[in-house]
Amino acid sequence: MARRLILGLFQTLTVVLLVFALTEALPGDAAVALAGDQPDPARIAAIREAMNLDRPAYERLADWATGLLHGDFGTSLASGRPVSQYIADGFGPTLLLAALTLALLVPLGFGLGVLAARHEGRLTDRLVSSLTLAVYAVPEFALGVLLVTVFALKLAWLPPTAVGYGTDLLSHPAVLVLPVLVLLSRPVCSLSRLVRAGMVDALASPYAAHARRYGVPGARVRYAHALPNALAPAAQQLARTVDWLLCGVIVVEALFVIPGLGTVLLNAVAERDVPVVQGLAVVFGVLTVVLNLGADVVAYRLTPRAGVAA
């Protein structure tokens, strides 16, 4: 596991360096982006100087990395506010959405998968399979627009956006319904299909048949013997999903006006607000590494024979 951890650290470091290099490679810098349609060269030069952008890239990288070691994410070029505040502000809504989605995703995904596997080849299975495939094929943006049009604008059951509520989403729970539904739609499909496939395989395996021959009840075979086999790939899929949810689901945030991490990232990239982009890259990098590490541990525990470590 120590090797896996060191690899994780190395991965995070690479992400940070890569992000710095890529942001540098983008055409124009924060000064040009800020000057917008008034690209007066003198003004751009003044902005560049005030932002310290006239210093060589390696110096700026070194400064930033030193700050990071002291837990200082730096300050935004665009506003002068600390980057940590950007991250803290954006984290709340994103975490809330991710937690809610996950809370519904696990029972739903597993439930549907088990249901389909139990009725393999029969009507229920085919219904679940075709439904999940169909929903999976709809892009989030289209699904979001569709849901808003029907449930918010036509039926007026739910508010169409979370505009103006900011991070205070919990006191207006109705605004969360549609975003969570959109977020849930695709992961539920992929998860249930994975669970179904894993269980179908396991149920058809010699050891399940053996257990049945010994008179072990069907439910026990399904849940105690077959399901754990489906868990390993599902756990890894789940880690990827959580990662996807946390690292900002930009489409959902934009559509429903939820100021999460995705929105922060999108704005920061366009503004060439390098410290914010870098701060977010560190957070995302660490999150991804930790989550995948966790998933690997779980997978290893469930199927020790497979030897799933990195």
Add this chain to the structure above:
Amino acid sequence: MYEERFPVLHRRGFLAAGTGAAVLALAGCAGGGTDDEAASGDGPPKRGGRLRAAFAGGGASETLDPHLANLFADVARAKALYDKLADYGPDLAARPRLAEKWEPNKTLDRWQVTLRKATFHDGRPVTAKDVLHSYRRIADPGKAFRAKASLEPIDLDASRATGERTIEFVLKRPTAEFPNVLAAFGAYIVPENASDFDKRPIGSGPFRFVSFAPGRSAVFRRNDDYWDGAPHLDEIEFVVANEESARVNALLGGQVEYAHELNPATARAHEGRGRIEIVRLRNSAMQAFCMKTDRPPFDDRRVREAFFLIADRQELVDGALSGAGEVANDLFGKGYEYYASSLPQRGQDLDRARALLKRAGAEKLKVTLDTSAVAAGFTEAAGIFRDQAAKAGVTVDVRTGSKDSYWSDILDGGTLCCYRSGAMPIEAHISQRLLTDSTTNATKWHHKDFDAQYRQAQSTRDKSRRAAVYERMQRRLYTEGGFLIWGFADWILGTARHVRGVETKAPANTLDWARFDNVWLA
């Protein structure tokens, strides 16, 4: 490490309507005009209520510092909290605001400005000192506030307060259009000791500060002591939604009462259907192709004229602006003060264009047209013009550049590019873009005699004689300038049906646009 903080200026340029570009591609018929019927009149104003207005914003890095205003959302907020000495009327002529009157000397290089009796939100009077402090802050050489270039004609060291409410502005040269400087974008008056703009902004505007969360919401309350009469609304809340569909949905769903910056497809879908009101602000955004007049092939005026004749303006308006706009005549500022409306409307004439190109020895001409998704309709306009040019035997090669560095890329590079501009006085358009020493001279229009004409206009006291000089300058730009101005786009807003008092004739950037002290909820 970034101790020397830099003032915030947001990336999206002022009139940049980037998000709508894709939807704008849906070409359509010319939009029917309903600009007169929308939400004006209808009984006496009613007092009370909170209006929520949705704008595209700048995300978590927004501030309430009025001198940093760069986006529509910034300006709308600054306008609610602060005042300028003057502001633009619908014809882009300066109208007095905090300044009660202004009086030049004979040579137009000294101006006496008298302030009206007005107070800041903390009860202190607005004085000459506050004005000078605000202007000096904007002009600080170490900063890059947006209005800095506009205030350049003022010699701030020599200017002084001659009384509590009188200021003598000393100018570096005669400036007949000096009131335009007072109305300049972002030239707001802040109190002398103002510091914490985000936590406790104090202005003299129609609304007082209540709360602000960057990128989310700003709430302001009615200022009962406002010199121009207290607003009808109790409160105004500005919310930020960058996605156009989110703004429309919030409006349709009753979450906001005012949605700024809608695209033509949305307007057509809801115009006259009774759910919401659509307001079209005409002549708001100039759309052009910009030819660099200092390099081949456009250093030959016959080639420039040929390009003027290649453009089918109606087709460009219909295709690139989805019909939400009107054709232009290669001149900036249709309908504004000093606009040369007497010049004949130019149309497509491919035969003459081909003949001109032949005479210029530019047959089988190949040009690269720079474009980018930086503003609505840019990439569509480029595609349409390419096809139009092909009919005249000109091969246009469309090159799509980066959105975030576009304006700085095209300033000196390339030969032909897509261009747009928000509303400003014709004088400002000339001084910022068409003089030899202009900082954003994208057509590279360098003519000493043209510069001299501008100086002549600025030192002419008599208005009709000044208008005649402007007319001569515009005639020259019309025949051989570098701006192929093909259209003026409407600026589209949506309001809830019970919103009244939204001005329908104010181009974006003018006094009555995004102005909420005259608005009420029926």
